[in-house]
Amino acid sequence: MTEQTHTDLNSTEFYDDDPYDPSVGEMELEDRASLRRVAGLSTELEDITEVEYRQLRLERVVLVGVWTEGTAQQSEASLAELARLAETAGSEVLEGLVQRRQKPDPATYVGSGKVRELRDVVVATGADTVICDGELSPGQLRQLEEKVKVKVIDRTALILDIFAQHARSKEGKAQVELAQLQYLVPRLRGWGSALSRQAGGRAGGANGGVGLRGPGETKLETDRRRISKRVAKLRREIAAMDTIRETKRGKRVANEVPSVAIVGYTNAGKSSLLNALTGAGVLVEDALFATLDPTTRRAQTADGRTFTLTDTVGFVRHLPHQLVDAFRSTLEEAADADLLVHVVDGSDPAPEDQVSAVREVLAEITRSRKEPLPPELLVINKADAADDVTLARLRHALPGSVQISARTGSGVADLAEVLAERLPRADTVIDVLVPYARGELVSRAHAEGEVLEEEHVADGTRLRVRVRPDLAAALRAFETNASAL
Template sequence: MTELTHTDFLDEDPSAGELELEERASLRRVAGLSTELADVTEVEYRQLRLERVVLVGVWTDGTAAQSEASLAELARLAETAGSQVLEGLVQRRVKPDPATYVGSGKVRELSEVVIATGADTVICDGELSPSQLRQLEAKLKVKVIDRTALILDIFAQHARSKEGKAQVELAQLQYLIPRLRGWGESLSRQAGGRAGGATGGVGTRGPGETKLETDRRRINKRVAKLRREIAAMDTIRDTKRGRRLARDVPSVAIVGYTNAGKSSLLNAITGAGVLVEDALFATLDATTRRSATPDGRTYTLTDTVGFVRHLPHQLIDAFRSTLDEAADADLLLHVVDGSDPGPEEQVKAVREVLAEINERRSGPLPPELIVINKADAADELSLVRLRHALPDAVVVSARTGAGVAELVGSLAERLPRPEMTVEALVPYTRGELVARVHADGEVLAEEHLPEGTRLCARVRPDLASALESYVVNGSPA
């Protein structure tokens, strides 16, 4: 029998990202199923009963291809949430119907499709008002949700950290508050005047509180508590960001459409080992890693949450601290999926979200470097078109590593450089200063002499002050 050594176990030790990916892919108990044959029919036995959904969209502007692409994206979102898509319908209208989203005639057609397919949920490709939601459910007799609720559900499934879970819950509650509703007197807790005396007697008369009011009050209390918790987490994040700013370490934020390959790119550049999965919104928690340019300058690289068309406003508000990482960066790496049928639409959607984030802030957005990813999966014609539309973009494949070295070189050229040039002769007893110059500055020339290390480097003002005692030839400049 072969003896296993300690190194054998070390070689097979998976990273945290691999463990999380394995957890998502592993078998999970499905609520509502039973092992007793009496509870299910023969046909249903051994089948996984997912939510069966019908998709419906309203095409108000753009081309037919764009409306179909939007519905195809909704189908991917539904599948990511764990649903089985049965049918997708699009209606051409000038604007959505204010009462039922698709109009009364189309509601009857939609109801027939729901009955014929056996669907139990209808998902609308837009944000429904509370009245639209209520009327559609009343007419279709099945659960109705909109695009916003679907995205919030996916975020709730994928949130891992305490901060991510709190942010998602806050967004869900903000979405829920205007959509609270009750049915009839069964949910009422008010029994004022003689009505109270007739049924409840002593202790039930007077002004009371409906179930709706109780729910709204409890949700508002929970929202206030979540805001306090997130504010405390923001303080920790701001402290870490402040330390980086104090050291003047350049920062790069990776932004882009969901599933464009941002986490894969972070791994390719830094070897971070974060979770990579071919799924929408696989990354919700910002990950920051340290890296260095080819000439030795240190910078940080942050992977942010992915964007999507019509990203819910509640999410932008709840994920404010995470998204501020992008707005505070020195450079944005805007990742575009080169294999997507409509990459130009992705670029437009990401820039719209960035503009919305920047509305609360003063000053312009950081400079942007476009990265066309998944070059190995894209056809040559699409890449030629993208190169023409985005002439300054860098084409890479994070999976194969092609173009990553060129990207790191372009990134280094665009990062801010230290402001002051100094020439100093540092004695060997002050080796920590030489280490700081290598870590935080840009070494132009270095020579080892009997008296010490002679350096010519670009450094920040605080480091120039520390080197002032050893400056030669009248520097700094």
Template sequence: MTEEFTQQEINGAVADPAELSLGDLEREERSSLRRVAGLSTELQDITEVEYRKLRLERVVLVGVWTEGSALESEASLAELARLAETAGSEVLEGLVQRRDKPDPATYIGSGKVIELGDIVRATGADTVICDGELSPSQLQQLEARLKVKVIDRTALILDIFAQHARSREGKSQVELAQLQYLLPRLRGWGETLSRQAGGRAGGGNGGVGLRGPGETKLETDRRRIRAKISKLRKEIKSMTTVRDTKRGQRVANEIPSVAIAGYTNAGKSSLLNVLTGAGVLVEDSLFATLDATTRRTETPDGNTYTLTDTVGFVRHLPHQLVEAFRSTLDEVADADLVVHVVDGADPMPEWQVRAVREVLNEIGERRDVKMPPELVVVNKVDAASELALARLRHLLPGAVFVSAHTGAGMEELRERIAALIPRPNQQVDVLVPYARGELVARVHREGEVLTEEHTAAGTQLRAMVKADLAGVLESFAANGTSA
């Protein structure tokens, strides 16, 4: 009896794979790949070049507060803590230094380095994460004084992207960004790098000034990384061609496109699921979505359009990522409408809005195009207080307030999208024979019927349609019909 109960318990604990959605499977895969503190197989004998693989376990955070209020500096450090936890680390302590600008040598100044070192030793931390991008010299100085691994905000975000990338294009984009970040930060380990003799040094006949180490191992690695970067750019460009072809087909068919953009974890994928039933991964973590997902849906009055879920933004998004994810972010610039999603439950949503608009402006300037109109959508209203929502209504006039979790406000959102996307703009007055009933159905499906009358010769239609359908109907103009 005990054996039978245990077997039933085991059977009940294992989910039927047929009942799991794609998002459920991906969530299970992510949860099964977590770092385990204390289990390390890293080689102790490091020779040649240190490739900075992150080992985030027990971390101390440090930031430099140069402008804004103390509340803003604390919010910035709290966001860094969420990023660190998303990467799989345990945050032990946080430290903020008030300065006019970061110290060029050690980022936080020599006095704070001593204080930080005491905290690291007291907490037993093995990693320090800085809330900013460190120069190679700052990185080297801090590690030399603290005796633990030091990484910056950029490296942390790149590590999260590397964990979450799933598609071939996404993985290539992340690898490109990592290599661009790594290239100026390669560091050598003493004389072991000078292994290739230059000129005739090997033969001893080079003479004074001509005998030297030649190309060092560090330079060799830099050259290899540059070659890899060039190869990745070519691969991403070829993948971009496929994306551009699909986008070109939608443009040729004059299907309006809507891009969902916004801060990371604002609920973009949840909105896509509610509006289209896409079933993409939804997870309460930063940068859960890296691969653009496009789905087709309809407005309440039956007009077809596409919705594209894009990668989330964050304050100080590394420029390497903006460059690497250029093909994905171009979906935003080429859209007919940008649905800008804001997390209504965030303590400082105006930061989110400012960060997203900075990236959107950067995309527009790089492409030298006018960005599409923006519809601001405040999500998670079910988790926000009335005071916070009143403040957001004042800060973001014209915004739509919704909850993808409860469905509140979704009908208004659908109607606002329908009103803002391009509509059929060519009027036709045609007499369609009854033998071509599929054309009448297409006008109803893709256009706006103004008048319809059934006559002995066929269906008399006056409607607003798109250019491609107007061309098909041209031969059925009311002044003369053709079969």
């Protein structure tokens, strides 16, 4: 099965990024590795109130979280994931603190005692950034920065920074910028009338008249206006890109090519699975959010049926709403598929939590849609790195799942067989005798349908084939000449 599963390099009609070079992923990986941050080369400004106007440059960080629900193990796992996110962004994690509270402190996220402890840790370790495991309000962000005297960012800003680093396509960059601006608007800071851009009343006049004297437009108002214009422009650009994506998707639907979307938690091995099934050569990296730009490749089942595989952006717990909104058009491609291949990291300490997080994001994407989600096929990846007890537990907890290792190739052939069984089939069976002069119909029958029987005779090619209604209509002209095979 694996040998017959391949990518068609000759068709670029409606598949993204074809034809491709298998070395592209390796080159992109080298390029990404060559841009790693270097610790100790900080050029941070001393005035921390200007942090939102500068690009994030994370270096030596301390993590802090609030444990409000769940078990202690889940709280520690969330902070460990935050550490991986920080490392993916180029940071060196020095320390991590967790406070048990019923809810985050409305003023400083953590309590006043923990704030003092956090300040002591920052001073002792020489950290220049504090990362909070949650989304902070503008007031919490400002007050916590004032107390710890270093830059403070939250989980949302960290994820946005990673997305900004990894975006490659024009669409991906526009989506990330839109999400960043939506996050930034409520967190802009002003400094009162001292930074007003124009005088009130008559320009430069001291007596503008009753009701006309004032500071005029401030820097904060100017920034908000400029951001609003930029957001509107980005939305128009993304809408135009959506039209192109819809056109490609429409051609696939018109040709009734079954589509499979690979979804799952970040770093679960979705790109590795795409490479294992199609030899796509896309970027594979042991890092969170390595893939942001969806990749679609064509493959074939063992019986010759064509389908598409789409690699999508990974999900994570508490995925920022700004990202879900900005990437909605990309993520909806998964919701429009005929089958969802949900990849789960079997070596993760809590794979069941990953499944729940992915399903929550998918539910949020499709909440406004009338169509239900497509059928789901659970794939437990990294079986070679998981212990037998965990795999046995997952078989019981996730019935119908397939366990594989995309890295070693173990179980990939079995997965391909299950995919072939789950894909929708054409329902029109027809017997025809196609003249040799119409060989293109025979080629279409092989490429787009399922050939059940075939025989070459003097007058042409006898076929018994299961095809779509549109191809059946083209073949019916030769049905009257066909006899039983």
